[in-house]
Amino acid sequence: GESVGLHLPTLSVQEGDNSIINCAYSNSASDYFIWYKQESGKGPQFIIDIRSNMDKRQGQRVTVLLNKTVKHLSLQIAATQPGDSAVYFCAEEDYNQGGKLIFGQGTELSVKP
Amino acid sequence: DTAVSQTPKYLVTQMGNDKSIKCEQNLGHDTMYWYKQDSKKFLKIMFSYNNKELIINETVPNRFSPKSPDKAHLNLHINSLELGDSAVYFCASSSFGHGGKNIQYFGAGTRLSVL
Numbered sequence: 062g063e064s065v066g067l068h069l070p071t072l073s074v075q076e077g078d079n080s081i082i083n084c085a086y087s088n089s090a091s092d093y094f095i096w097y098k099q100e101s102g103k104g105p106q107f108i109i110d111i112r113s114n115m116d117k118r119q120g121q122r123v124t125v126l127l128n129k130t131v132k133h134l135s136l137q138i139a140a141t142q143p144g145d146s147a148v149y150f151c152a153e154e155d156y157n158q159g160g161k162l163i164f165g166q167g168t169e170l171s172v173k174p
Numbered sequence: 175d176t177a178v179s180q181t182p183k184y185l186v187t188q189m190g191n192d193k194s195i196k197c198e199q200n201l202g203h204d205t206m207y208w209y210k211q212d213s214k215k216f217l218k219i220m221f222s223y224n225n226k227e228l229i230i231n232e233t234v235p236n237r238f239s240p241k242s243p244d245k246a247h248l249n250l251h252i253n254s255l256e257l258g259d260s261a262v263y264f265c266a267s268s269s270f271g272h273g274g275k276n277i278q279y280f281g282a283g284t285r286l287s288v289l
Contacts, residue, residue: 104178104264104281104283105217148215160205160229160276
């Protein structure tokens with residue numbers, strides 16, 4: 062079935078270190094990918110996205126890498142801060158399925174001061 | 175101004191009751207969604223409406239009925255609530271279908287507890 066999975070359900074890093082959150086997706090027809098951040102008690106918040114015709118995209122302190130060969134997506138957060146503590150989700154979209162986003166299970170990032 | 179707002183934020187009710195959750199977006203989007211997030215944080219789409227027309231209807235019990243009076247509103251009505259319906263329900267909206275990216279903007283969620 063369809064699935065977007067994550068290698069690590071929890072990740073603990075020291076403040077100031079870089080964080081890498083990984084995601085595997087299963088639908089080779091997916092052409093658009095998004096990373097979301099969900100803080101406790103809030104809804105998912107858009108962080109960064111990437112289309113399937115790219116393999117890297119950078120934002121402010123965040124970078125998304127896409128490896129279509131192995132269907133793998135990663136989110137890198139530079140100089141992780143306590144405010145980055147949250148659950149991070151990757152999501153894949155199949156445009157032909159009416160824009161349905163399929164979310165991964167989430168990785169909980171904990172930043173130690 | 176809150177972009178996607180849903181009410182109520184918390185909903186506690188007895189099994190068998192009927193309840194509604196309301197959602198409104200002021201982003202000018204044509205497409206709105208309902209998601210269910212379980213206790214393990216797994217987020218799964220339930221429905222999607224584009225300009226008041228149903229375009230995604232996942233395998234959801236027919237006790238759940240979405241209603242879109244206009245493109246800025248998508249409400250979720252749930253009949254005969256069951257214990258397993260306890261979850262956090264999120265509304266979202268996007269400009270999908272207009273040639274742009276399908277970045278979905280989420281509300282703060284409604285935590286439904288069925289006793």
